[in-house]
Amino acid sequence: xxxxxxxxxxxxxxxxGISIINCAYENTAFDYFPWxxxxxxxxxxxxxxxxxxxxxxxxxxxTISFNKSAKQFSLxxxxxQPGDSATYFCAASRTGNQFYxxxxxxxxxxx
Amino acid sequence: xxxxxxxxxxxxxxxGTSVKIECRxxxxxxxxxxxxxxxxxxxxxxxxxxxxxxxxxxxxxVEKDKFLINHASLTLSTLTVTSAHPEDSSFYIxxxxxxxxxxxxxxxxxxxxxxx
Numbered sequence: 001x002x003x004x005x006x007x008x009x010x011x012x013x014x015x016x017g018i019s020i021i022n023c024a025y026e027n028t029a030f031d032y033f034p035w036x037x038x039x040x041x042x043x044x045x046x047x048x049x050x051x052x053x054x055x056x057x058x059x060x061x062x063t064i065s066f067n068k069s070a071k072q073f074s075l076x077x078x079x080x081q082p083g084d085s086a087t088y089f090c091a092a093s094r095t096g097n098q099f100y101x102x103x104x105x106x107x108x109x110x111x
Numbered sequence: 112x113x114x115x116x117x118x119x120x121x122x123x124x125x126x127g128t129s130v131k132i133e134c135r136x137x138x139x140x141x142x143x144x145x146x147x148x149x150x151x152x153x154x155x156x157x158x159x160x161x162x163x164x165x166x167x168x169x170x171x172x173v174e175k176d177k178f179l180i181n182h183a184s185l186t187l188s189t190l191t192v193t194s195a196h197p198e199d200s201s202f203y204i205x206x207x208x209x210x211x212x213x214x215x216x217x218x219x220x221x222x223x224x225x226x227x
Contacts, residue, residue: 043218103154
């Protein structure tokens with residue numbers, strides 16, 4: 001059973017465009033929602049994370065939008081750059097417990 | 112940010128041999144470390160949760176006698192793949208939780224295992 005559903009599986013965006021990746025979860029007990037960026041052959045790196053007490057969090061070009069009632073959250077990458085090309089994973093957890101990861105989105109930013 | 116290292120980064124071994132992978136938290140103490148397996152272009156599959164000073168908790172379907180985990184200190188956890196076979200070839204990644212309010216997991220760079 002997939003605790004966190006992620007879409008799209010792959011995404012191609014022009015340089016300067018906005019990349020949007022969506023995730024949905026079922027367990028209302030989840031209270032921590034991070035996004036990770038992974039380059040080929042490397043471990044995932046924490047990008048940005050949010051807790052359900054806020055609806056949006058922004059760090060530089062990266063923004064998480066969180067909709068508690070819909071049990072959805074999304075990652076927006078503004079002014080996408082070729083260096084952003086990577087695989088992105090969303091995750092959800094209940095504090096002190098294991099992380100549940102989405103299936104990943106392969107992002108390609110075309111120059 | 113918090114740094115987690117893994118050693119080795121790549122290992123090639125013959126079928127039937129055992130391989131040990133080390134995971135270290137370099138600038139923080141981690142009471143909990145996690146071991147994941149990742150297949151090409153796939154998500155991370157949690158194998159086990161490693162707690163310092165106690166036995167690891169394995170996910171369903173993961174053979175604990177095959178994948179031995181030892182969390183000997185607050186900065187070191189090891190995964191030993193015993194009697195490795197070609198189907199064990201994969202990318203193994205560890206992560207560590209600093210135990211702060213943020214409850215974030217920091218990942219190591221991964222270990223590529225190839226069993227011939």
